[in-house]
Amino acid sequence: xxxxxxxxxxxxxxxxxxxATALLFASEGARLVLNDIDSQGLETxxxxxxRDKTRAVAGNVAEEETARRLAHEAMSAFGRIDVLVNNAxxxxxxxxxxxxxxxxxxxxxxxxxSMFLCCKHVIPHMLRQKSGSIVNLASxxxxxxxxxxxxxxxxxxxxxxxxxxxTKSLATRYAADGIRINCVCPGNVETNIVKRTTAGExxxxxxxxxxxxxxxxxxxxxxxxxxxxxxxxxxxSFVTGCPLVVDGGYLAR
Numbered sequence: 496x497x498x499x500x501x502x503x504x505x506x507x508x509x510x511x512x513x514x515a516t517a518l519l520f521a522s523e524g525a526r527l528v529l530n531d532i533d534s535q536g537l538e539t540x541x542x543x544x545x546r547d548k549t550r551a552v553a554g555n556v557a558e559e560e561t562a563r564r565l566a567h568e569a570m571s572a573f574g575r576i577d578v579l580v581n582n583a584x585x586x587x588x589x590x591x592x593x594x595x596x597x598x599x600x601x602x603x604x605x606x607x608x609s610m611f612l613c614c615k616h617v618i619p620h621m622l623r624q625k626s627g628s629i630v631n632l633a634s635x636x637x638x639x640x641x642x643x644x645x646x647x648x649x650x651x652x653x654x655x656x657x658x659x660x661x662t663k664s665l666a667t668r669y670a671a672d673g674i675r676i677n678c679v680c681p682g683n684v685e686t687n688i689v690k691r692t693t694a695g696e697x698x699x700x701x702x703x704x705x706x707x708x709x710x711x712x713x714x715x716x717x718x719x720x721x722x723x724x725x726x727x728x729x730x731x732s733f734v735t736g737c738p739l740v741v742d743g744g745y746l747a748r
Contacts, residue, residue: 497728499524502573504565506556506613507583509536511686512632515716516580516723517544523724528569530556530583556583557604562612566620576620578727581610581631581658587651588643594650606654610661618665621674629665630726631678633658635742638680655680659738666736675735677726682742683713709744 503520507513509531517529521544529544531537534553541551550572554561569576584606589598610631621627634655641648662678669676683704705712722741725731740746 496524497724497730498578500526501577501727502526502528502569502575503578503580503727504528504530504569504576504613504617505580505582506530506565506609508540509533512681512684512716512719512723513580513582514540515720516582517549519717519720519724520578520727521545521549523728525578526573528552528565528572530554530561530565555605556609556613559612559616562609562616565613566616570620575624576617577624577627579613579617579627579629580723580727581613581629583609584632584654586648588646588648589650590646591649593646599650602650602654606651607657607661610658614661614665618669618674622669622672625673627674628727628731629662629674629676630723631658631662631676633662633678633680633738635680635682635740635745637678637738638746662738663736670735675726675731677731677734677737677739679719679722679726680738680740680742681714681719681722682708682740682745684716684719685713686716707745708742709748712743714741714743 498520503525505513505517508517508529517540527544527549530552532555537551537553541549550568552565552568556562587602636652637655637659662676666676685701701713719741722739
């Protein structure tokens with residue numbers, strides 16, 4: 496019960512890493528405020544974590560009102576905010592010569608602006624408590640250039656580099672206030688973030704992706720959730736500004 500009664504906000508909690516994190520944190524005793532644009536998926540997770548210790552706020556955290564509602568719901572229901580997990584995000588592949596301004600703005604909003612907004616509305620409560628832990632979802636894409644399907648992931652990589660720099664900048668700013676800010680940098684994780692026409696094509700994509708990992712396999716969402724748990728919990732009490740790489744050795748080559 497490493498998070499017993501710790502009030503935790505998790506964005507993008509209806510599937511993938513967010514869902515795995517919500518379920519793991521619930522098993523560790525956390526009180527949860529969960530967010531996703533997928534209200535039906537969010538309801539399913541809510542049933543699994545238990546309504547007595549979980550609240551749901553459906554909506555787009557790239558919109559300030561949703562971020563404000565998340566913080567307000569946590570304070571209204573539980574009286575404090577101990578942990579924020581900024582997980583909401585989407586993948587995107589498009590060369591710079593083909594990407595539209597609208598696509599750029601949408602990606603920056605979902606992947607990076609959402610983190611800014613959630614931090615903006617959560618940190619004031621943590622400052623009053625003189626304690627708190629924020630975990631941002633960055634990526635191996637924070638560090639390298641990448642291509643996929645014959646095109647660049649440059650814009651996605653920029654959002655993840657931004658998540659890394661947001662982590663470091665806020666960590667140094669608020670360390671003396673008892674607030675720790677870290678990020679997890681996953682490699683390939685088998686979630687529904689990759690879109691393909693058929694289940695067979697999805698399976699083939701992940702099979703090919705595993706070849707890029709020195710371990711010869713992709714991560715499962717629970718393996719990333721365990722890394723998030725470490726950074727969120729008191730065991731990591733002297734860890735801040737840290738990019739925790741969970742990539743099966745990808746960046747070590």
